[in-house]
Amino acid sequence: MIQSRLIYSRSLEENPNTLRQAQILQQQLSPHELAYQESLIVEREAEIREIETGMHELSEIFRDLGTLVGEQGQMIDDIGNNIFSVANDTSDAAQELTTAHQYQRKAGRRAACLMFILAIVVAVVLLAVLS
16 A cells, blocks of 8 residues: 555656645545555556566567468468479479480380391391201
């Protein structure tokens, strides 16, 4: 109660008009009513401090949320870059597979031609030996 009077009196000292009004009010109020008013002031100050603390906590939450959103934005950018890279690599791989398929077809034709030539050579040699 003494502390509330000190706070109350400090706020009154700052404004002379408020000091006069407070003196008039003290004269008009009974000690019980004055104590009740002072307790209301103390309660209001405590509630204001709680609101201030809540606002600081809320500010910190929003700062943390901003940090998380920034980090997630970076992650999304990385994912987008990875998707783009995978798309390019897949396109390059498809071209490589097409080229490999063409080489494989050409190699099969060459092997067939060589087998045919080898069969002709063997047939000629067999005909020459048997005749």
